[in-house]
Amino acid sequence: MMSEEYILLTLSIDSRGRVTIPAPIRIRLGLGEGDLVEVAIRPLHKKEEVKK
Amino acid sequence: MRRIKISALHREGAKLLAERARRIPGEVGYYEESYLLYISRGSLYIDYRKDAPWQVGGNSDEDRLARKVNFKEAMRLLTSPEEWGGEGVLLIYEDYPESMLSHTRGEYCPPGEGREALLQAITYTRKYQLTRRYQLEALETAPHGPQEPIEFVGTVDSKGRVTLPAQVRKLLAIAGSDVVELAVVRVFPYSPSSSSSSSSYGDE
Numbered sequence: 001m002m003s004e005e006y007i008l009l010t011l012s013i014d015s016r017g018r019v020t021i022p023a024p025i026r027i028r029l030g031l032g033e034g035d036l037v038e039v040a041i042r043p044l045h046k047k048e049e050v051k052k
Numbered sequence: 053m054r055r056i057k058i059s060a061l062h063r064e065g066a067k068l069l070a071e072r073a074r075r076i077p078g079e080v081g082y083y084e085e086s087y088l089l090y091i092s093r094g095s096l097y098i099d100y101r102k103d104a105p106w107q108v109g110g111n112s113d114e115d116r117l118a119r120k121v122n123f124k125e126a127m128r129l130l131t132s133p134e135e136w137g138g139e140g141v142l143l144i145y146e147d148y149p150e151s152m153l154s155h156t157r158g159e160y161c162p163p164g165e166g167r168e169a170l171l172q173a174i175t176y177t178r179k180y181q182l183t184r185r186y187q188l189e190a191l192e193t194a195p196h197g198p199q200e201p202i203e204f205v206g207t208v209d210s211k212g213r214v215t216l217p218a219q220v221r222k223l224l225a226i227a228g229s230d231v232v233e234l235a236v237v238r239v240f241p242y243s244p245s246s247s248s249s250s251s252s253y254g255d256e
Binding site for chain 2: 007008009010011012013014015016017018019020021022023025026029030031032033034035036037038039040041042043044
C-alpha cells in the first residue's frame with residue numbers, strides 16, 4: 001500500500017540528473033527497485049554558490 | 053508524440069466526450085459520473101456504464117476490446133506517461149463509486165487485482181494532472197525557475213536513484229552538483245504481479 005510518511009531530504013544531483021535516496025530512508029519507506037515514488041523538489045544551492 | 057484516441061461503447065457518450073475534450077486546451081479526455089475510463093497502448097477508452105458490455109453482452113469490436121482491457125496494464129501506462137506520449141491530461145471524477153468498482157472487477161480484472169489497480173491509476177492520474185498543470189503554470193510565471201517545489205513521480209533504480217525529468221530540471225534551473233531539497237510524498241510499490249500480465253491485453 002502507499003506510504004503516508006513525509007520525509008524531507010537534502011540531496012545533490014549527480015551529473016546525469018539523478019538523486020540518490022539514502023539506504024536508511026529507502027529501508028524506512030520500504031522503497032525498492034522499480035517502485036514509483038512521488039517527490040516534491042526545490043533547489044537549495046546552485047553549484048556556484050556551493051563552491052564559494 | 054503519439055496522440056490518444058477516444059473510444060466509447062456508447063456513441064452519444066463518445067460524441068459528447070469528444071466535444072468536451074476539444075473545448076479544453078491540452079486535454080484529450082474527459083471523465084464524469086456514469087463513465088468508466090481506461091487506457092491501453094495510447095488509447096483512451098471510455099465505457100458508458102448503462103450500456104456496458106457486462107450488462108448488454110455486446111459483440112461489437114469495441115465490446116470485445118473492452119472485455120480484454122487489463123487494468124494492471126492501464127495502471128502501468130498511467131504511471132509511465134512517456135510511454136504513451138505523456139501529453140494528455142485526463143480529468144478523473146473524484147468520487148468513483150465503490151459499487152461500480154466491485155461490480156466491474158469480476159468482469160474485467162483478475163480476481164482481487166482490478167479494484168486496487170484502478171484506484172492507484174486514478175490517484176496517479178489526478179496527481180499527474182495537477183503536477184503537469186503546475187509545471188506549465190510555473191513555466192509561464194517564473195522563467196528563472198519557480199520558488200515553490202515541483203512534484204513528480206519517478207522510478208527508483210537498483211541503487212536507490214531517481215532521475216529528475218528534464219522538464220523538472222529545466223523548470224528549477226538545476227543541473228549536476230546542485231543541491232536540492234526533496235520530500236518523499238508517497239510511494240507506489242512495484243508489484244511483480246503487475247508486470248507479468250503486461251503483454252496479455254488488447255486485440256493486437
